Amino acid sequence: MKAYFLRSIYLYLSFAGMYLTLEETLGLFANGNVILFLLGIDCLFLSFVRWKWGRIFWYGWNGLVFITGAFLWKKVFAGYLVVENGGRKQLSSYYHMTLAQKKVPIEGEQGELFLVLALTLLVCVLGTLVVQKGRVAMLALIQMLVFTLELVCGSSFRGPGIYLVVLSVFALWAMGNRRGGKNQGILFSVGVWAGSILLLLAFVCGALLGPALYKRADKLNRELYGKVQEVTAKMSSAVRSQNGLWGDHTPTADGSLNNYQVEQSDETDLEVTVSEKPEQTMYLRGFIGDTYEGTYWHRIDEDEFYKEFSEKDAAYQIQNILYRYVQKRAQEEENTAVVRRVQPGGEYGYVPYGFQVPDDGNLVGDSYYASTEEELEYSGYVKWNTLVGNGPAPEAESEIEEIYREYVAQQYLKVPVEGLDRLKEYCAQYDFGSVQEVLDFVVPTVQEGRPYSMELEPVPAGKDFAEYFFFDQKKGYCIHYATTATLMLRLMGVPARYVTGYMVNDDEFVESAGGFTAKVPDSQAHAWVEVYREGKGWIPVEVTPGYASISSEESENQGGSSDLESQTTMPEPTPVQETATPEPEREEELQPAEPTHPTEEEKQAAPEVNGENNSDGAMMAAILRVFLGIFAVAAAAFLCWTGILLRRKRILENRQQRFMQQDRNGGICEISYGLYQMLRDADVCREYTMEDGEYARMMEDELKILEKGEYEAFLRLVQQAAYGNQELGEEQRKGCLGFYRKIAVYLWKHMDKRKKFWWKYMKCYEIS
Structure with a gap:
């Protein structure tokens, strides 16, 4: 009896430690006192499972918990989304990637009921093994799996939770599974002394070793993530070499950069309905690339953004600069645009330029709209580009936009400190006097002598993606042109950023009940560049051959409205610096992307867009799904096996009773x-x-x-x-x-x- 009771205590401490580490890793705000109290009741009843009345109480308590969960299944599901969002937020923050937050259907939900159900299920599965039989292998395996998942998520393990887990499992192992009255007394004595010392050490270690462990854990986290990423990439490459076990994949363009063969099925990804038919190609922006690191574009660091902008609605104000600029000058009524996902998944709410981004808690800094809703409705202006070509805004759109100009000049001129030596040397040869002159140089430069192609060899190890495209490979598709153009613009002093999303040709919109609807297939996922126009916001610039180009002739007709604008001196960033901060005297007129339809020859020579979907965000989401899938399969298999064993035991006992x-x-x-x-x-x-x-x-x-x-x-x-x-x-x-x-x-x-x-x-x- 004493050994049962002590094992129940250690089992409780093990799961309490698991909860504390999860709370720390995922940033949960659930009421931990309630969760640990209910878990304690479960383990208390478990300690009396040796007797029939104890089993009745324990089974009754667990049944009550699960029945409550069944009646409140919506609350349980909302709690699961809260926990998942915690993991997504931690991954996004730690690895600087993009994982959108899922919408929680119950406002204010913190996930207590879901966590109670999860911990109760674990107690049910492991209770009799640990308490009655003294077996800790399965408990240790589950704790190791959770520990690995937390490492991948970037857990720091500063608190005592990890020590509670390790030391309580060790105490259970030390007690063993010996039977007999004499052994039980010895086990109880050993357990009390060992447990007391170990639990004291848990809190001491948490206080003294936490910072040191964090440094080691941080290194281990990144090494583990790197290994997983490397293995996943090799597996993915091997699968693709065999024509793919996953078949065609439909991208929702992102920040990954590679030369993988793009597979397109022409299945519809999105349906876009607008109240007025567009007269030009419509761009739907999704992912925004902030920092370039050779093989991928990182998303914005939200923490850094909010250090500069503490206002609650800063993201909303900044992401809608273009919309407000157009709104003030538009004479017609606002249009509506409805973007509906046809294929499930995706981490972005795709936003048409010139339309207002909703302030619904899914805005990520100044970059993208992280909504996973199936259908999103926007208000704005289909013909926005006709209202931004009348010269630069003489004044800041707002006070926050004036501050944002300085932020743009700092943040979006960043280039890697190391690497890109050839591209830096190449760009340093040229000196232009205006933004338009830079654009007129960069856009044709990345295109000329570099035909569009998706039949590419892998980028050699150690080679930079952009430099290899520009100097060696000399062919590619939209992600190659957009990446290289963004870097060249930055090196020449023009704040720019990398964007992926979808493009929809105006002739694809057909009249429908709700206005004009276009079906957007996966083959229209695309990448382009954005350039910031003071007072007007971020404007798309097309750089891929077969689409639009901004020629010097167009610049003369549409761009420079005064000698002052055309002669605006552009600051030249030092290539070896991480950040350059130019202070332009006055922003000149820049041209919005005016895509022309590719000719039939160009269409045949150049498939339309990038279809790759292997970003850090998508990869980590896939890794997490694999881990969780393995855990779920293992748990289900364990439950089935336990059920089979219990059934056999019951049948044998019943047969023996009859005999x-x-x-x-x-x-x-x-x-x-x-x-x-x-x-x-x-x-x-x-x-x-x-x-x-x-x-x-x-x-x-x-x-x-x-x-x-x-x-x-x-x-x-x-x-x-x-x-x-x-x-x-x-x-x-x-x-x-x-x-x-x-x-x-x-x-x-x-x-x-x-x-x-x-x-x-x-x-x-x-x-x-």
Whole structure:
């Protein structure tokens, strides 16, 4: 009893430590006191499971918890989303990638009920193994899996939770699974002393070793993530080399950069409905690339953004600069645009330029709209570009936009400190006097002599993606042109950023009940560049061959409205600096992207867009799904196996109770009937019309283990028990039971291996 109680305490501390580490890792705000209190009640009842009344209380408590969860399933689901969002936020922050937050259907939900259900399920699965049998292997395995997931999520393990887990599992292991009254007393004494010392060490270690462990854990986190990423990339490459086990994949363009073969199925990704038919190509921006690191674009660091902008609605104000600029100058009524996801998944709410981004808590800094809703509605202006070509805004759109100009000049001129030597040297040869001159140089430069192609060899190890495209490979598709152009613009002093999303040609909109609708296939995922225009916001610039180009002739006709604007001097960032901060005297007129339709030859030579979907965000989401899938499969398999074992145990116990019932004659008859069933299942017993003696001799021939006359003697005892007036003795019943078990063991040893699982676990016969 004492050992049961102590094991229950250590099991509780182990799960309490698990919860504390999860709370720390995922940034949960659930009421931990309530969760740990309810977990404590469960473990308290578990400590009395040795007695029947204890099992009743324990089963009753768990049943009550699960019934409550079933009735409040919406709250449980909302709690799961809260926990998932915590993981997404931690991954996004730690790895500087993009994982959108899921919308929680219940406002204010913190996930208490979901966490209680999850911990209760673990207690149910592991309780009897740990407390009754003293086995800790499965507990240790589950804790290691959770520990690994937390490492991948960037856990710092500063608190005592990790020490509670490790040391309580160690204490359970030290107690072992010895049985006997004397051993139980020894185990209790050892457990009390060892547990007291270990738990004291847990809190001391948490206080003293937390900072040191954090540094090591941080390094381990990144090494582990790097290994997982490397293995995943190799597996992905191997699969693609065999034409893919996953088949075609539909991208929702992101920040990944590679030369993988793009597979497009032309399945519809989005449906876009607008109230007024566009007269030009519509761009739907999704991912925004902030920092370039050779093989991918990182998203914005939200923490850094909010250090500069503490206002609650800063993201909303900044992301809608272009919309407000157009709104002030538009004479017609606002249009509506509805973007509906056809394919499930995706981490962005795709926003048309010139439309207002909603302030619904899904805005990520100044960059993108992280909404996973199936259908999103925007208000704005389809013909926004006709209202931004009348010269630069003479004044800041707002006070926050004036501050944002300085932020743009700092943040969006960043280039890597190391690397890009050839591209830096190339760009340093040129000196232009205006933004438009830079654009007129960069756009044709990245295109000329570099045809569009998706048939590419992998980027060699150690080579930079942009430099390899520009100087060596000299062919590519939209992500190559957009990445290289963004870097060249930054190196020449023009704040720019990398964007992926979708583009929809104006002739693809057809009249519908809601206005004009276009179906957007996966082949129209695309990448382009954004350039910031003071007072007007971020404007798309097309740089991919076969689409639009901004020629110097267009610049003269549409761009420079004054000599001052055309002669605006552009600051030249020092290539070896992480950040350059130019202070332009006055922003000149820049041209919005005016895409022209590719010719038929260009369409044949250049498939439209990038279809790759292997960003850090998508990769980590896939890794998490794999881990969680493995955990779910393992848990389900363990539950099924536990159920099978418990069922076998119950059937064997019930059969034994029938055989050893108080009525000895009735018990012998049950043994006879049980033997008949067993022989029939083994395909030994056949229907017969012969006399009992003849049948007995036939069975003795079939079952080589039986001696002559043994089966016939058994049948005589059964007949006496069934039809005689005198109750047989206990020795005679034990003889019949021994005869039954003798045949059971013989059948098991001589059974086909393919049938043994069915025999042992489905029919539940004795095997020894």
